[in-house]
Amino acid sequence: MSLTLYHRHVLEDYLAGFEAKANPNHLSVIRRPAIFSVLAHRGNEASVKQALNSIEGALLHDCAPGEWLVVSTASGAAVVENLLGEITGASAIDQSDGRVLLRISGPNVRKILAKCVAVDLHPDAFSIGASANMLCCHVAANLARTGAEAFEIIVPRSFAGSVFEEMMEMGREFALTAAFAEW
């Protein structure tokens, strides 16, 4: 009984009815990412960041000084939790159920995001690998650049529907499509 609830993504109803074939501008909703919030204890910021960077298959998102989001789509939450538990001077908490991971990519992605965030996303100002917390569609989200035309957005679960609808609206002129993705 609980299994069917567990597998139901918060954006399930929003995505029903969208065409399955992805256009060049595409928004992927990752079904079950492992997302952990990690805080470094005072004085351990540099060593914790180094340890986090060495975790294989996990992407580090900067939130604030000494605070990160560790995102992994390759490993499950339990595996990541064990790896994070081995790091000294850090506290980690599982946010996988509390956050929604969106990936947007395509040739017009910056034009779409220009209507969602108030941050300069030119490669000179926001290079590949850069990430920060910012307002995205009026919601405090974390945005990371994963490629020249690819971004990852992490939003709180309860705001995911509103952010998703607004992003699809902003992407309509560029024929933005959306679908679930496993990783």
Added chain:
Amino acid sequence: MASLITCPHCGTRPKEEFSIRGAALARPHPAASEEDWHAYVYLRENPKGRYQEYWHHAAGCRRWLIVDRDNVTHDVFSVTDAASIREPSE
């Protein structure tokens, strides 16, 4: 109102990401007189011109910042993390 604030952690951001607490005053000593504490809690100068305020970067790094700005010309002179000027006794 200054509309672009350069957060020392996040970069240049619009003011919508912040909430403003008010003047950045030096906290009195715990044993200070009642008058000092009353002034610290309730009395504000409301100056015209340059002064320092506490701003919270609510939608960004969620750190308290001290914004040194002019409320007439909208110039922002400096933005620093409030923790960086913490008094040694605290």
